[in-house]
Amino acid sequence: MLIKTPQPGDLRESDVTPESVYLSRRRFLGGLAGVGAGLALSGRAQAAAADYTDVPAGHPPTWLAGEIERAKWDAVVPQDPELDKLTPYQDASTYNNFYEFGTGKGDPSKRADSLTTQPWSVVIDGEVDNGGRVALEDLITPSRLEERIYRLRCVEAWSMVIPWLGIPLGDVIARAKPTAKAKYVRFETLVRPQEMPGQDSAFALIDWPYTEGLRLDEAMHPLTILGVGMYGRELPNQNGAPLRLVVPWKYGFKSIKSIVRISLVSEQPVNSWQAIAPDEYGFYANVNPQVDHPRWSQATERRLPNSLFNPHIIDTRMFNGYADQVASLYTGMDLRKQF
Numbered sequence: 001m002l003i004k005t006p007q008p009g010d011l012r013e014s015d016v017t018p019e020s021v022y023l024s025r026r027r028f029l030g031g032l033a034g035v036g037a038g039l040a041l042s043g044r045a046q047a048a049a050a051d052y053t054d055v056p057a058g059h060p061p062t063w064l065a066g067e068i069e070r071a072k073w074d075a076v077v078p079q080d081p082e083l084d085k086l087t088p089y090q091d092a093s094t095y096n097n098f099y100e101f102g103t104g105k106g107d108p109s110k111r112a113d114s115l116t117t118q119p120w121s122v123v124i125d126g127e128v129d130n131g132g133r134v135a136l137e138d139l140i141t142p143s144r145l146e147e148r149i150y151r152l153r154c155v156e157a158w159s160m161v162i163p164w165l166g167i168p169l170g171d172v173i174a175r176a177k178p179t180a181k182a183k184y185v186r187f188e189t190l191v192r193p194q195e196m197p198g199q200d201s202a203f204a205l206i207d208w209p210y211t212e213g214l215r216l217d218e219a220m221h222p223l224t225i226l227g228v229g230m231y232g233r234e235l236p237n238q239n240g241a242p243l244r245l246v247v248p249w250k251y252g253f254k255s256i257k258s259i260v261r262i263s264l265v266s267e268q269p270v271n272s273w274q275a276i277a278p279d280e281y282g283f284y285a286n287v288n289p290q291v292d293h294p295r296w297s298q299a300t301e302r303r304l305p306n307s308l309f310n311p312h313i314i315d316t317r318m319f320n321g322y323a324d325q326v327a328s329l330y331t332g333m334d335l336r337k338q339f
């Protein structure tokens with residue numbers, strides 16, 4: 001089967017292919033990411049995913065609006081639709097970690113409206129032949145926007161199931177043409193204290209910018225996406241608008257928000273949480289129920305929404321349930337040491 005990268009303005013295959021054929025094609029594409037192993041397409045869940053009631057209408061830029069409409073038909077959904085019911089938008093957009101807007105879970109949704117997300121551009125630099133500053137639109141539209149329903153497991157032992165809209169990070173890296181010296185990818189969040197009150201705080205733990213990193217093969221893995229939307233709309237600011245990373249088999253802190261710089265580098269970068277407490281937060285941060293945080297167990301997690309009467313505690317799974325897709329990236333590594 002030929003899989004070509006659509007060019008902007010091309011007729012999408014979904015515009016011309018009967019839905020049954022189209023859906024089986026999607027099943028095949030899902031297979032590339034390792035179906036049978038935790039990801040599968042189901043027509044019912046897909047239809048449900050495509051229809052987000054109770055989600056406030058967004059105001060996406062025009063280049064994104066059409067992409068979003070079409071991508072709703074591209075859902076890759078979790079295998080267990082019961083266990084992995086979508087977290088209500090209300091919870092996913094008001095219970096956040098985004099320290100640029102404060103350390104409270106409710107701070108980002110209260111304060112992040114102040115962030116200007118248009119225009120937005122990203123600098124791609126370091127060990128690349130094709131770097132430079134790229135407008136967000138030009139970064140995204142050469143790829144096909146997809147909906148990906150992923151579990152998000154925070155290192156603090158709570159989790160959600162979120163339908164993201166994004167493109168494979170691997171597409172963006174391939175277009176940048178990494179040199180032979182590129183071994184890791186480093187990401188940076190915007191620094192703009194006038195609009196991000198948490199960056200102005202004298203009590204901030206983080207030495208801004210918030211920084212993250214991946215090994216190049218992790219960055220190229222088909223499950224790793226650059227998100228521009230969720231729940232069938234553009235990202236709310238508190239969830240990392242207009243561009244964030246989503247790496248579903250790693251603790252949530254790896255999924256850096258409001259990205260302005262992507263650098264290909266030869267040395268392993270130091271991520272913000274590792275810099276703050278290297279004994280507690282590592283570079284890899286793979287979800288692992290067998291390796292506890294020094295101050296709490298990682299064996300279980302609180303699936304949101306929960307309450308006193310419905311605590312909803314579930315077992316945490318190795319690599320957040322994506323082991324069949326990603327375990328081979330770590331063959332021969334001691335995951336206790338490289339946590």
Ligand SMILES: Nc1nc2c(c(=O)[nH]1)N[C@H]1C(S)=C(S)[C@@H](COP(=O)(O)O)O[C@H]1N2
Nearest residue numbers: 096097098099154189210252253255256257
């Ligand atoms: N720039 C930046 N990115 C960030 C964070 C942050 O504080 N700043 N928090 C991380 C953490 S700890 C988690 S759990 C997720 C939360 O994503 P969500 O609020 O969309 O659920 O974002 C991650 N990305």
Ligand SMILES: [Mo]
Nearest residue numbers: 154155252253
């Ligand atoms: Mo987190």
